[in-house]
Amino acid sequence: MRVHYYGIANCFLEQYGTSPVLIAPENYSVQMMQQYGFVQLSDGRWAHYLTEAEFRYIQTTPIGSDAVFSYGPQAGSVQGEPQLDPESKSKADKLTWGSIASWVIAIILAQIEDLQVIVPVFSVISLVLIIIARVKYKQHRFSKVMMTVYLVLLAVGIAMAVIAGLVLVAMCNSCVSSCDGHGM
16 A cells, blocks of 8 residues: 655555554655654664554555545645545545435435335435445545434434324324223
8 A cells, every 4th residue: 555645655654663654765855754754764764653543544544545644625624634535535425426316316216106115225225325435435524424414314203203103192092091981
């Protein structure tokens, strides 16, 4: 896996003593290495000692993808927050939009009486896609937002079902109590 650490591209991860470090390629100036917090090791190579958060980010980068540390210009990024590489972001966007499309299709099909039987299929597809996006691309904000929206909608739906059940029980109780002693 390649690691692009801000302005230093194509670094590789290595264990140096007991610490995880990024080893920079040799084609960068001393000034640039120092600017990005790299130090020269006794063997002459330049290394950046990783913080715990940086090391975790590299470990959670999907296999086959590059770990990219960048200050942006990605919209909505926090300065210094690890970012997805463009290919991973594109995949995460596709999964999230696919989830939204499945959810919208489920809502539309719920309105058509003959097709209501397949609504759960599209609902499950929607949830599976967003869960895959969240698991594979943890730092993808769009999928985080959509997962939150789905969870809020689920909570509202459960609350409405509980309230409807309580209202039904109260109505049945009222009917039964008003019938006591009549006709028996």
